[in-house]
Amino acid sequence: MASMNAPTPVQLRQLMPALANKTYFNYGGQGPLPIPSLEAITASWRRIQELGPFTTDVWPWLSGEVSSMRGALAALCGVPPARLALTENVSSGCVLPLWGLPWQPGDQLLIGDCEHPGIVATCGELARREGLVLGTLAVKAIRGDCRADSQPTVAGAVLDALEAGLTPRTRLVVLSHLLWNTGLVMPIAAVATRLRDHPRQPWLLVDAAQSVGSLPVAEAARSADIYAFTGHKWCCGPEGLGGVALSERMLAASQPTLGGWRSLASESDGGSAWHRDGRRFEVATSCTPLLAGLKTSLDLMASLGSCADRLTLIRERSSQLWRGLQASEGFVPLLVGPPPAGLVSFTVEGQPPEAVVQALGRQGIWLRSLDEPACLRACTHITTTAAEVETLLAALAALRVSD
Numbered sequence: 001m002a003s004m005n006a007p008t009p010v011q012l013r014q015l016m017p018a019l020a021n022k023t024y025f026n027y028g029g030q031g032p033l034p035i036p037s038l039e040a041i042t043a044s045w046r047r048i049q050e051l052g053p054f055t056t057d058v059w060p061w062l063s064g065e066v067s068s069m070r071g072a073l074a075a076l077c078g079v080p081p082a083r084l085a086l087t088e089n090v091s092s093g094c095v096l097p098l099w100g101l102p103w104q105p106g107d108q109l110l111i112g113d114c115e116h117p118g119i120v121a122t123c124g125e126l127a128r129r130e131g132l133v134l135g136t137l138a139v140k141a142i143r144g145d146c147r148a149d150s151q152p153t154v155a156g157a158v159l160d161a162l163e164a165g166l167t168p169r170t171r172l173v174v175l176s177h178l179l180w181n182t183g184l185v186m187p188i189a190a191v192a193t194r195l196r197d198h199p200r201q202p203w204l205l206v207d208a209a210q211s212v213g214s215l216p217v218a219e220a221a222r223s224a225d226i227y228a229f230t231g232h233k234w235c236c237g238p239e240g241l242g243g244v245a246l247s248e249r250m251l252a253a254s255q256p257t258l259g260g261w262r263s264l265a266s267e268s269d270g271g272s273a274w275h276r277d278g279r280r281f282e283v284a285t286s287c288t289p290l291l292a293g294l295k296t297s298l299d300l301m302a303s304l305g306s307c308a309d310r311l312t313l314i315r316e317r318s319s320q321l322w323r324g325l326q327a328s329e330g331f332v333p334l335l336v337g338p339p340p341a342g343l344v345s346f347t348v349e350g351q352p353p354e355a356v357v358q359a360l361g362r363q364g365i366w367l368r369s370l371d372e373p374a375c376l377r378a379c380t381h382i383t384t385t386a387a388e389v390e391t392l393l394a395a396l397a398a399l400r401v402s403d
């Protein structure tokens, strides 16, 4: 990062107003935005007004902003920039290319049972319109941990579940990289390898909402056909900007579904010569200043170390929390060992999850509940301190006493 001195995690915390007045464990919902990112957004907005807003002076500047962001996100995913489309959020990155694929009645969509409701509902609607069949990839019950000796077990269990779910008509598999509910990492590259041996070579759609910004993703992103993510969770960027990495075969096979002037190779070509690259899934006018915000957040994160280094920090705190829960009576972590990333899901005996969220929220401690499986989820990021984890454990213990 050229213009910014590299901060430590503690200094990064201090740059985040959201962390100044609360104990925050909802990074998987939305990450806090650092002040330099907020300032970069307003500076970009000002620049647009100075140069434009609609002048030949502003276009090269805007196009530089877009290609710099595309390059940064493509590098993060380990794909060439041409395979990266800018989106608004995870959902649009999943859905826009998915709807453009050629389907045949009777094709099976095999969907993980830990997928987000939005993508599940969309697959249901696609199936209804195109006469497709829905199948379930059962990964929710897998509760292994990430110690070196157990990782093959997790991967093996996922591959067994895949084998059980595949049929000769499977045409798409939907699986998150990091499951938002149990917190397990899925062996995406191994799943992709298995799908290549299938006679119908099913597409692989990966929801990367929880993985990008929290773990190294390049191997998985390169293996998937659709690898969709957002900047507003673990990357601590602004809401409203994300991306999707697309395979070559996806770019060749999928037609734009929500087309606009940005999807066209030539803006004046109403005859629909779509871009051949990722831009075919970009649509039209969007909020360009957000690019500067996300770029600044990504630079801040990168200045703290590689993705792998940051995952080590994230896991120190998630292990601390997991161990604390494990050691206390009345708390049951979902996973049988320390989490592979920053998602720690657990139940509190005798307490409905939502009641716990409310009670802790009144103390300024923020985590969330999940419906399926019914549990609480606390996320730890590089900005989470050991003291915050102890605060959460103590508050949970106090809730049990006052029960």
Ligand SMILES: Cc1ncc(COP(=O)(O)O)c(C=O)c1O
Binding pocket: 028, 029, 088, 089, 090, 091, 092, 116, 118, 176, 180, 207, 209, 210, 230, 242
């Ligand atoms: C796993 C997962 N998928 C998808 C989404 C939806 O994200 P977005 O609002 O960016 O589309 C979320 C948001 O919480 C999520 O956790």
